[in-house]
Amino acid sequence: AQSVTQLGSHVSVSEGALVLLRCNYSSSVPPYLFWYVQYPNQGLQLLLKYTSAATLVKGINGFEAEFKKSETSFHLTKPSAHMSDAAEYFCAVTGNAGGTSYGKLTFGQGTILTVHP
Amino acid sequence: DAGVIQSPRHEVTEMGQEVTLRCKPISGHDYLFWYRQTMMRGLELLIYFNNNVPIDDSGMPEDRFSAKMPNASFSTLKIQPSEPRDSAVYFCASSPTGAVGYTFGSGTRLTVV
Numbered sequence: 001a002q003s004v005t006q007l008g009s010h011v012s013v014s015e016g017a018l019v020l021l022r023c024n025y026s027s028s029v030p031p032y033l034f035w036y037v038q039y040p041n042q043g044l045q046l047l048l049k050y051t052s053a054a055t056l057v058k059g060i061n062g063f064e065a066e067f068k069k070s071e072t073s074f075h076l077t078k079p080s081a082h083m084s085d086a087a088e089y090f091c092a093v094t095g096n097a098g099g100t101s102y103g104k105l106t107f108g109q110g111t112i113l114t115v116h117p
Numbered sequence: 118d119a120g121v122i123q124s125p126r127h128e129v130t131e132m133g134q135e136v137t138l139r140c141k142p143i144s145g146h147d148y149l150f151w152y153r154q155t156m157m158r159g160l161e162l163l164i165y166f167n168n169n170v171p172i173d174d175s176g177m178p179e180d181r182f183s184a185k186m187p188n189a190s191f192s193t194l195k196i197q198p199s200e201p202r203d204s205a206v207y208f209c210a211s212s213p214t215g216a217v218g219y220t221f222g223s224g225t226r227l228t229v230v
Binding site for chain 2: 042104109
């Protein structure tokens with residue numbers, strides 16, 4: 001079984017400040033991990049994914065995340081926030097290829113990011 | 118590529134009526150997923166298909182919900198009879214075999230009054 005916990009349902013930063021969105025996972029098998037972004041009234045868009053290659057993953061729009069097995073974490077960061085980053089962000093986990101949970105994503109509850117001018 | 122196409126974008130219906138939500142996955146994608154999003158419960162996986170075959174429907178809330186995938190390019194999620202607590206945004210997503218991470222549709226916002 002797999003689960004994801006996103007710490008903080010709301011995060012507020014100033015434009016130009018560091019963005020840090022926290023995600024911890026639980027998985028009985030080696031995981032694949034994802035971050036998605038959802039803008040108002042839209043579907044979810046894949047930001048980046050970890051699939052057991054490099055532990056530091058770079059995604060779109062300047063975001064990156066680091067897989068830390070010892071901490072069971074996959075936090076999302078961006079050095080400098082932009083107003084257009086305001087959205088809801090979801091962390092998700094699935095089992096790796098070959099496992100019975102492969103392909104079935106379990107999502108966290110989401111973190112709403114607000115960016116102040 | 119037009120992406121995952123869902124219809125309708127918005128649906129308002131009266132309690133007790135039948136509702137059918139539609140999804141066209143990306144051509145060549147072997148997996149299709151139906152999710153429901155609410156404020157209280159977040160994103161919940163309802164059912165998913167592989168090569169048009171339902172693999173896991175354990176998330177379907179009750180017998181009022183049913184899903185079909187008659188061919189590789191079309192899926193429906195039906196609620197009969199609908200209830201106010203079914204009000205939510207329903208997302209369809211698809212993925213090719215061997216790749217991980219889905220492509221989501223824009224969703225159908227269902228309101229049952």
